[in-house]
Amino acid sequence: MNLSRRQFLKLTTSGIGATSLGALGFAPDRVLADVRNFKLASTTQTRNTCPYCSVSCGVIMYGLGDRSKNAHLKLVHIEGDPDHPVNRGTLCPKGASLIDFVNSPHRLKFPEYRAPGASEWQRVTWEWALDRIARLMKDDRDKNFVAKNAAGVTVNRWTTVGLLAASASSNETGYLTHKIFRSMGMTAMDNQARV
Amino acid sequence: MTNHWADIKNANVIVVMGGNPAEAHPCGFKWVTEAKAHNKARLIVIDPRFTRTAAVADQFVQIRPGTDIAFLGGVMNYLLSNDAIQHEYVKSYTNAAFIVRADFHFDDGLFSGYDEAGRKYDKSTWVYELGPDGYAKVDPTLQDPRCVYQLLKKHYSRYTPEVVSSITGARKEEFLEVCKTIASTAPADRTMTSLYALGWTQHTVGTQNIRAMAMIQLLLGNVGMAGGGVNALRGHSNIQGLTDVGVLSDLLPGYLTVPKEADKDVDTYLAARTLKPLRPGQMSYWQNYPKFFVSLQKAWWGGAATKDNQWAYEYLPKLDKVYDILTVFELMHQGKVNGYICQGFNILASAPHKAKNLEALSKLKFLVVIDPLVTETSTFWRNAGELNPVDPAKIETEVFRLPSGCFAEEDGSLTNSGRWLQWHYKGAEPPGDAKTDLEILGELFHRIRTLYAKEGGAFPDPMVKLAWPYAVASRPSAEELAREYNGWALADLPDPKDKTKIVVKRGDQLTTFGQLTDDGSTAAGCWIYTGSYTDKNNMARRETADPSGLGLTPSWAWSWPANRRVLYNGASCDPTGKPWDPRRALVKWNGEKWVGPDVPDFKVDQPPASESGMAPFIMNPEGVGRLFGADKLTDGPFPEHYEPFESPLAKNPLHERAVASTNPAARIFAGDKAALGTSEKFPYAATTYRLTEHFHFWTKHARIPAILQPEQFVEIGEALAKEKGIRDGERIRVRSNRGEIVAKAVVTKRIRPLTVAGRTIHTVGIPIHWGFEGLTKPGYLANTLTPAVGDANVQTPEFKAFTVNVEKLGVA
């Protein structure tokens, strides 16, 4: 078969983001197949976007594991997406070392809690943490919600708990964040655009 | 950006000012290189430092931090006094001909209507003269002394090359050379692009910095053109998207706005935002505001938003003021904020004046940090010696740290600075027990909602009735949310021209925001994103074809609005609908409709020679671009040079009045004002910046970047080093009136002293990337030094221009 890399990927992904190319048993052409033999045959490729600066370079992430139910994918390599019309396969020093962010020893793995006055974290469960946060938020809202202002106008706002949203989270996360916290009447809501 | 990354290759002149893309946006910068190589483009860099962008420039000019408007005002003066403007464009596509009210004036640094006690303007005189028909008066000859063109000329006549040089420190000859190059793009077949980033926004005059360049681009006819525009490179990967979906105190999705107290009911609210045309026949696109708003309310509250309950208008809060970050930290510092949620945002390091932030966070009852990484915010209570001198025993704040997945572990879209929404896919599971952001949000909200359903409480309706059409209630999927912000039909939508035909069937996804209605028959969570997720996910498109050769790649991902790649592209044509430059035609009028390689930014079947004339700035009620900003900004219709709040000069050389030395409309809280330093104690200009090898405060947790730039440093020029007896590599102390840091000195040729107002001024460069957490050597957070005062319009802190002193420590 004599397909360009992009045509090949289009053919094999059929609109899904990733596939195990090796499993399909053929590759675009000999040369490409030889060069990429190990990476393509032994890994799963996924399309993604560099989350650092706003160039939003396209990247390909290589994971060990084949997406079968019980296999846990581990990313082993991230490189520039050669088809991407802006970065055309290149990455800057930050993007080129993305794998070290994903696999950083400083990634958080468990919910933790720091009690008043404490100088250490303690590990807690999700249930405990989320239950307690929900309780703290509701109690504060019930106590400090302003239904009407001094002039008697309905204002329905909650100003005593605030939120800062990430500038690297997805549009979907941002949208849901907004929908949820605005429904509580929250006014002290901002994101990194301000700074 | 009005344009997009690959479009930079079409430019003839590239001005980088207020940014350093070679280091901060390296892979986008390749399009500058492309323009130089294939389009013989000239690159001009204007910056307080000789950056890597400057290193490949055709001309570099060093200026003092915070003097951009002085420079750009001088450029305007040059263009106007040498008549180097695109006349037909200026006459037809800007408000140059509009007549301004007779009582508008500017005098010694102040515009009409200033209230010194309130530090704000009464803007009622900053408007056009209206005729008896209710439309703005114009003088197409541009001769009327009250027309915008004449006022503009007068305003900037003060910005002579000598004044520019004396304020900015740039040499007169180099300034004039820049002017000449910029002026070379006035002809219709030449364009200039402007690239800027936080170097323009992080000032008390940030918005006006950008406006000044936008005005230059209008004068030159460069807005709407391929290779033109005003292009915000932006700092973070999805800062554009988060702003688009409106996660800001005063915004709703799609640049709709949160009601204020004065908007007592939905009719008042809508009337104030449904902008009527200011000239005959104008499209004034915000006339459709009610359609966008009602569709948003239907997306959020579904059946609970009805005409009878004002589309659930009272489910939204009404603002008594804007709760921007500086305001919230002031309130927190006063003990008026009890809880705070930081979702992937390291605020201890990102808000100005770290010592104040620390005190403020210590007054919270609870802090919730959701992040993939350890952040200084989450451990603000940890004693890290000099780097974070706190006593945990005295900090009563309960802190929760919830581990979230990162980009690699989720599906979703990010919007780049070129407005492209690009879909990405999950490639691994989050580590350990970490959950994705959507899961954390879903589970938290599920709990709060359940508590309200069970116990009742303060006004539960908006939460209990929030539309929640997700298959798994505790875990909305990215695809479900994308479909929701795109929007769908709640009833069969008939063709407005032929009511017997159905354009969209009930339940189907909408394909354009033109289909939105204000009668409750459509739901769409973010109108500018309508079209991104139709019957298929257009954000995931990967066709690289570029038929026009202009880099539009129209089938790669999806660009808002309506997949348009260049905003205001109607302005790329002359008033008869012919492209100004056929070699870079984006759209044209073919006698029947608008066609072209880009999606026309104009009503597709409206001829250019209709009642309105060709008026391509359809979002403005006047239909044209604003050289005179009217009453849209808080600090004046024309940008004016004001000194930074901390300046090495005691006084603004342009104004005698003390109140007009700095931006008279910028807000500053009393405590923050008291924390400002004087030029006697802190004589050096300072500015913060990023390095190629690091991204903000994240990459210090990633091994390779931590190896590449392992240790904090500050950059000082050779002359200052000599004066202070500081050797390269020696540790020095840098102090502001708010705190001090100790770091290695990098002595460079990249920052030379400037002669400003007859004095020698040194500038100190402070890269931001270190902190008391990370794989790098521990360092000080750079905001230990920076002042808590923000832009007069949007409150972006003045990180780019403040003052410090520098001391030798004595020990190497």
Ligand code: SF4
């Ligand atoms: S690889 Fe570099 S240039 Fe590209 S998005 Fe990431 S940080 Fe930006």
